[in-house]
Amino acid sequence: MRLYSMHRNSAGWRVRIALHLKGVPFDYVSIKSLAPGEYQRINPQGLMPALEIDGRIIAQSGAILELIEEMHPRPPLLPTDPLARAAVRAFAQLIACDLHPLNNNRVRKYLAGPMSQSPERVDAWYRHWVAVALTSLEETLRRGGGGDPFCFGAAPTLADLHLVPQLYNCRRFGCDLASYPALLSAERACRDHPAFWAASPEHLPDYRGEEPRWLTT
Ligand SMILES: N[C@@H](CCC(=O)N[C@@H](CS)C(=O)NCC(=O)O)C(=O)O
Secondary structure (H helix, E strand, C coil): CEEEECCCCHHHHHHHHHHHHHCCCCEEEECCCCCCCHHHHHCCCCCCCEEEECCEEEECHHHHHHHHHHHCCCCCCCCCCHHHHHHHHHHHHHHHHHHHHHHCHHHHHHHHCCCCCCHHHHHHHHHHHHHHHHHHHHHHHHHCCCCCCECCECCCCHHHHHHHHHHHHHHHCCCCCCCCHHHHHHHHHHHCCHHHHHHCHHHCCCCCCCCCCHHHC
16 A cells, blocks of 8 residues: 655545554655646646555545545444444544635635735635634534543544644644634544554654644644
């Protein structure tokens, strides 16, 4: 298995956590540039991550996570109860489908470039959508008992895999996270987990110290 990603690529970080949780060995290939060209020959969409397995390329972190779960079911990334599974998926999808696509690099670049928005307005855009999403996620955990110690109970699930990179990203963009104690509590539990530790940006060969270390943010 070969994972094409870079250290702060949050969708790729989700996949790295899953691989470490399940103890699946993989080669990490650091992508230096997403400019049209070489990487698009691997993933036509030009976004990270992509997983190469048996010579085939799979894109989209959600599809990759499902594949990993199907090939390596233990430990599971979802609870056994169907309703609990749906709740975990809903939490993860709020991040992957509703928040992340609004705030990723290419969207911010488009706002700043062709849409002529100032850095302050682009940051305001980012923080607005973060606040909308994190408020819902916090309330979701609060209603469910929240952070016990992970988002949905005693073991990490897809919810935690999506939450950790997202919160790291929020801090990089100066978001105040004080209003989300249940999310922060689940994140603290992840920090004590070796799989999350191993998957964090500062443990990757392409981390050069430009961004904060996850474990000390
Ligand atoms: N839905 C995709 C999103 C992939 C994505 O947006 N990846 C980001 C990094 S986290 C990326 O490659 N961004 C490059 C850019 O925005 O220019 C997935 O989950 O894999």
